[in-house]
Amino acid sequence: MRFFGQKDERGPASRQGGQILLVVVLAAVISLTVGLSVASRVVTNTKVATDEADSQKALSAAEAGIDQLVKDKTKTNSSISFGNNSSVIANNIALSSAQLPVNGGNVIAQDDGADIWLSTYPNYTNQWTGNLKIYWTDNSTTDCTKNAALEIVLIAGAVANPDMDRYVYDSCGTRRTSNHFTNPTTLIPAKTILGKKYTHSVFIPVFAPNSTPGIIARVIPLYANTSVAIEGYIPNSTVTTKILPAQGSIIDSTGIAGNATRKVRVFQGYPKLPAEYFPYSLFLP
Numbered sequence: 001m002r003f004f005g006q007k008d009e010r011g012p013a014s015r016q017g018g019q020i021l022l023v024v025v026l027a028a029v030i031s032l033t034v035g036l037s038v039a040s041r042v043v044t045n046t047k048v049a050t051d052e053a054d055s056q057k058a059l060s061a062a063e064a065g066i067d068q069l070v071k072d073k074t075k076t077n078s079s080i081s082f083g084n085n086s087s088v089i090a091n092n093i094a095l096s097s098a099q100l101p102v103n104g105g106n107v108i109a110q111d112d113g114a115d116i117w118l119s120t121y122p123n124y125t126n127q128w129t130g131n132l133k134i135y136w137t138d139n140s141t142t143d144c145t146k147n148a149a150l151e152i153v154l155i156a157g158a159v160a161n162p163d164m165d166r167y168v169y170d171s172c173g174t175r176r177t178s179n180h181f182t183n184p185t186t187l188i189p190a191k192t193i194l195g196k197k198y199t200h201s202v203f204i205p206v207f208a209p210n211s212t213p214g215i216i217a218r219v220i221p222l223y224a225n226t227s228v229a230i231e232g233y234i235p236n237s238t239v240t241t242k243i244l245p246a247q248g249s250i251i252d253s254t255g256i257a258g259n260a261t262r263k264v265r266v267f268q269g270y271p272k273l274p275a276e277y278f279p280y281s282l283f284l285p
């Protein structure tokens with residue numbers, strides 16, 4: 001006990017020892033903090049590396065599922081477990097609905113064209129009849145000459161002796177004065193199909209007395225590229241929809257490895273018919 005007025009009898013060595021103890025404690029705290037930080041970073045880096053490896057394994061597994069169903073067209077699903085602790089579940093689903101994108105929703109190149117199946121591939125059976133609505137998009141809202149016109153070739157009737165009808169549409173008034181194409185319906189607001197907006201549409205009758213039953217149609221963008229979608233209706237109707245024949249298939253594949261899941265979706269369309277099947281095209285590529 002120390003009383004007021006008394007001298008501190010602790011010597012310099014005692015005070016120096018207390019300071020050394022304080023320095024040692026501070027050094028230990030700093031070392032512990034640095035050690036914990038390094039350990040935490042090592043754990044984080046290890047987890048990131050593991051997650052990246054699992055993600056790559058899952059992606060490889062998903063791609064393997066796609067390959068499996070593409071090679072074996074008789075299968076509609078596939079489930080595989082691999083030796084690297086990864087697995088895959090894949091399904092092949094026919095793309096058939098009353099409302100469908102053409103060419104899998106991908107842009108159709110100018111003067112190229114894409115097929116719309118109005119019968120069952122590959123034997124042309126179960127021929128479809130109805131009112132076929134075709135949509136396409138604009139590339140520019142200010143210069144119509146940058147937008148596509150559309151040529152539609154319809155093959156219908158008896159498979160052994162089919163008929164061919166041609167339709168041409170152009171929303172650009174500047175070009176219509178010289179090409180004399182028909183003006184399509186401009187959609188305000190635009191029609192949205194599977195997240196994509198379409199600005200023009202036309203109805204193509206695939207029923208008697210016009211042409212029946214359908215076999216196949218081809219849409220050919222002219223002057224520019226465009227995206228195309230279709231919608232089926234019962235004959236003489238613009239209200240009651242009708243399921244269209246399958247236009248190909250969608251393969252969904254999910255790969256799993258550890259905590260990682262990767263999904264891959266592929267559109268597999270039917271083989272495109274040769275151009276010779278559609279003679280006398282207005283504009284040949």
